[in-house]
Amino acid sequence: MALLELDAVSKTFSQRRSGRAVQAVAGVSLTVGKGETLGLVGESGCGKSTLARLALKLVDVTGGRIRFDGTDVTDYGSRRMLPIRRRLQAVFQDPLASLNARMTIAEIMREPFDTHGVRLDSGLEARIRELLSFVGLENIDIQKLPGQFSGGQLQRVAIARALALEPEIIVADEPTSALDPSIQAQIVNLMLQIQRKRGISYLIISHDLDVIGHVADRIAVMYLGTIIEQGAAAEIMERPLHPYTQALLSAAPTLAARRQIGWKRIMLTGDPPNPANVPSGCRFHPRCHLARDICRTDVPPLRAMPDSSRMVACHLAPDVTGQAGADVGRARRGLAPAN
């Protein structure tokens, strides 16, 4: 049974000025298994952060169901969510913004224990020290304020705090995006180590396909409120089948790609889409170089590809898109296109 299950969830916001409804998430179904990492990838405005907030029950869905460990928690209020929250924690992009700047590190670390009325025989201070040293912050002064630490250190504090009550899953929204490159690698390693030691599950949301491709077991790609491709991480990184996933993967050049002479990316034209103005048919068709008539009129369903666990929402996959996908995957690894 899945630990976290989103079943056809939607979220519609009404715009304050115009009163128009904007559907940020449009019928997304996802599961995160025990000990599994699901990576959710997409660009700004695709609805991925809204989806994270729905999964955390920080905002309510306008449609669909959310189940945690088999229990339907869709209609749970904050009191009934409290025992679930111990098991479901969050880490956000900017630790300086997500940690209270006026509280000392000790107070920040104590808060989850107080909120959930957890008393420890061994003493709170010892437990806080243990958690901080688990995330690589052995000798910090816990009476200091967040402003006195670096971004990398604060993200470790945020992770230590999320781990305080031994959750079963952490939802992490862009956990490495605000950090310097050498610090990003440290945080990626820390998250992997935590999973190896504790068997924790992750729902990791990022625009960074490199990070997602590295940490995730499965990947879901989001575009304009819907999932357009989903499957095993290795399969998607090696042979993306949706033209949007292909463009995303080829847009971010790798060092390996630099070695390959004649490497050429798939270029998307136009601006990122606007959820207030959803195109007809396939939502991606105005930016798709393969688009044909059916794409402008018919919504492609998310359907299983032959011989794999992959789901793709594209009329032309895999027959028309397969070769380009294989070439994108090869280019990332520094290999020339296959002939």
Place this chain on the structure above:
Amino acid sequence: MILSVRDFSIGFQREGESLVAVDGVSFDVEEGETFVIIGESGSGKSLTGMSVAGLQPPTAFVSGSIRFKDREMLRRPDAELRKMRGPEIGLIYQDPLSSLNPVWPVGDQIAETLTAHGLADRAEARKRAIEMLERVRIPDPHRVAAAYPHEISGGMRQRAMIAMALAAGPSLLIADEPTTALDVTIKAQMLELLAELKREMALTIVLITHDMGVVAEVADRILVLYAGRIAEIGPADAIMLQPSHPYTAALMTSAMISQTPAKQDLNAIVGGAPGLGSFPAGCRFHPRCPRAQHDCLSVEPPRRKFGTVELACHYPIEAAMPLEIARG
């Protein structure tokens, strides 16, 4: 050579103490190349890049020399620097809203860069503003010219900022983290556009970034700054694919996520970059360096030639060692 920086230092007074942020940096930029300055927060990369355009913070003290086309830029009067920014040096930033005026139509702002420098009268400037918007591949330049910055999309604003930076025909473009806040597909469009404009307008580009993907794509030569000093400088291929300085090697391997088997630990550098005022003695990278020996703690490594690059390291990684092995 279009730009020559010699023994450039910049620092600040804080509580009676002189804190040096960039310490004795020298490099040349050749005409027509894309020269990339890489560094993390606190490395001094933006201070260095902005000083080239005479945009160092007013409270900073500077020494050394920055010569642009044989004219000294440091200690040059503000009025003269202003005359050069636009016609000779263009600037683009991470956030286009920091260079676009929110209460002025985009086209007028581009035209202003021409009229302010006496390069065109108003009617001519307007016409050239439209041409400039076309040049940065804006599909409906008349509409965008009449729009206020908040009325156009982020991608269009980025293009409008580039149009404004290039309208007066500079030969040098300084780009400070121009793609950092952008989505990958838009970032790809911007990089392509900059490459095309560089060819069409015979630009030299100085790009300041910490995004290794961007570096991989555009760099001809690379300068790696660490804690205000040069770690390594040389041709992009050598620096990216066969880095000799342990810091560069660590940066590149930590950026090589796609080549590390999934779910395995990345080759991360320990610790964080030191802040201003707490730079270590000897080699400033030594507390984080896996190759550090006793002398690295006290003796500052001099800059020297090493294969096709120059670096400041007592124990560089031997050349001809491919990156995969160097990771070990």
